[in-house]
Amino acid sequence: MDFSLSDVQKAFRAMARDFMSDKKTQQWIAAAEHNKGFPYDFMEKAAEHGLLGMNVSEKYGGAGMSVLDAVTVIEEIAYWSVPFSLNILVQNSLAAFPIETFGTEEQKAKYLPKMVSGELLGCFANTEAGVGSDAKNIVTKAVRKDGKLLLIGFKRFITSASVANVAVVFARTSPRTAGNPGTTAFLIDIGENAPGFLLTKVEKKYGQSGSMLCEFILDDYVADEKNILGKLNQGWEVCDGTFRHSRNFIAAQGAGLARRALDEALKYVAERITFGKPLIENQALGFELAKMDIEIEAARLLTYKAAFEEDVKDKNFHLTSSKAKYATGEAVKKMALLYYQYCGGMSVSSDSLSSKLLLDALPIPIYEGPSEIQLQILWKHLQQVAKTLK
Numbered sequence: 001m002d003f004s005l006s007d008v009q010k011a012f013r014a015m016a017r018d019f020m021s022d023k024k025t026q027q028w029i030a031a032a033e034h035n036k037g038f039p040y041d042f043m044e045k046a047a048e049h050g051l052l053g054m055n056v057s058e059k060y061g062g063a064g065m066s067v068l069d070a071v072t073v074i075e076e077i078a079y080w081s082v083p084f085s086l087n088i089l090v091q092n093s094l095a096a097f098p099i100e101t102f103g104t105e106e107q108k109a110k111y112l113p114k115m116v117s118g119e120l121l122g123c124f125a126n127t128e129a130g131v132g133s134d135a136k137n138i139v140t141k142a143v144r145k146d147g148k149l150l151l152i153g154f155k156r157f158i159t160s161a162s163v164a165n166v167a168v169v170f171a172r173t174s175p176r177t178a179g180n181p182g183t184t185a186f187l188i189d190i191g192e193n194a195p196g197f198l199l200t201k202v203e204k205k206y207g208q209s210g211s212m213l214c215e216f217i218l219d220d221y222v223a224d225e226k227n228i229l230g231k232l233n234q235g236w237e238v239c240d241g242t243f244r245h246s247r248n249f250i251a252a253q254g255a256g257l258a259r260r261a262l263d264e265a266l267k268y269v270a271e272r273i274t275f276g277k278p279l280i281e282n283q284a285l286g287f288e289l290a291k292m293d294i295e296i297e298a299a300r301l302l303t304y305k306a307a308f309e310e311d312v313k314d315k316n317f318h319l320t321s322s323k324a325k326y327a328t329g330e331a332v333k334k335m336a337l338l339y340y341q342y343c344g345g346m347s348v349s350s351d352s353l354s355s356k357l358l359l360d361a362l363p364i365p366i367y368e369g370p371s372e373i374q375l376q377i378l379w380k381h382l383q384q385v386a387k388t389l390k
């Protein structure tokens with residue numbers, strides 16, 4: 001078993017580190033923190049670096065990276081900025097992935113090259129006002145009328161919807177039954193000029209400045225069979241298939257930020273003197289940090305393992321992704337909170353790095369299935385395992 005990254009992976013990672021630590025990128029991160037706007041310049045540059053189509057096949061202009069390659073890049077980007085990594089993640093694992101995996105040749109040729117170049121931005125819309133964790137239960141519907149499918153509903157908490165040109169949207173096309181949630185995935189053009197699409201809100205939020213969290217209405221949005229992504233009434237396959245892939249990218253985001261918070265905490269406690277000695281010389285605090293170091297490394301290794309398993313088409317890779325999402329989500333939450341605590345009163349300042357990292361960390365164990373949903377997935381699996389052990 002070889003735990004080292006390949007030379008190619010090291011090169012991708014170094015490229016991401018150079019790009020993110022570059023003065024210009026740091027300015028964009030600072031500007032987004034201040035003006036809360038979407039970093040178009042950053043995304044343009046990210047496209048030039050091949051970061052908007054990391055796993056997209058070379059046939060469509062993508063970088064054709066393995067999942068593990070892309071996951072290590074997302075981890076590095078998140079080390080520097082979680083919201084910027086989220087913008088890149090959405091384009092890759094939530095939008096381009098389902099299009100390439102479930103789309104028709106026509107859909108792939110139409111959208112993927114332009115998404116890779118950054119000409120088109122994508123988003124993924126399942127969540128609604130009444131439905132988040134119970135993702136099968138959506139009420140947005142597609143109604144047949146005069147040979148068309150009218151999409152009617154309201155989507156909430158959709159990252160990038162205010163800047164996206166194309167959306168993977170889920171709607172109900174038949175009643176939910178025990179065997180089938182009855183939803184369908186649609187690939188639709190959105191934006192100001194799309195009739196039937198209405199952006200209703202961009203959330204004012206704490207943390208993750210530079211990523212856009214949005215609400216929109218579909219008001220008789222006219223779609224047809226060509227807009228269906230995958231098969232009619234088989235939307236759950238697209239939704240769950242995308243989550244299984246993308247969850248590990250969120251795990252990588254958690255691993256990146258957890259490592260950053262640990263590094264920043266180490267820098268601070270090595271310098272800050274209380275009772276005549278640096279904070280790090282207190283064993284209680286040192287043990288906490290040692291435990292976090294173990295937890296973060298374990299979570300990160302789970303993330304790489306899940307990516308590796310997906311690359312080698314292990315049918316149970318998604319279980320490892322759930323473990324990685326849970327482990328990194330919990331680790332980042334704890335580590336960011338410890339960093340905040342160690343910085344003492346300094347943390348309370350709204351422009352402190354410790355408060356910023358904490359606010360960036362807190363949504364990670366929530367989106368793409370909260371920690372409890374990962375436990376639910378693993379619990380159901382263990383129930384099956386238990387039956388085989390009788």
Ligand SMILES: Cc1cc2nc3c(=O)[nH]c(=O)nc-3n(C[C@H](O)[C@H](O)[C@H](O)COP(=O)(O)OP(=O)(O)OC[C@H]3O[C@@H](n4cnc5c(N)ncnc54)[C@H](O)[C@@H]3O)c2cc1C
Pocket residue numbers: 123124125126127130131132133134156157158159160208213363366367368369370371372373376
């Ligand atoms: C920053 C951000 C970006 C997002 N981006 C997108 C996006 O691009 N596209 C999209 O479709 N959605 C997106 N979401 C939505 C996200 O996926 C949901 O917020 C998430 O699935 C949780 O749903 P909810 O907020 O409705 O919480 P709820 O489902 O109401 O759950 C609330 C809490 O209850 C707990 N809980 C829920 N179910 C159980 C259970 N069965 N057992 C025990 N505890 C439970 C969990 O702690 C959970 O956090 C985003 C959310 C955020 C915060």
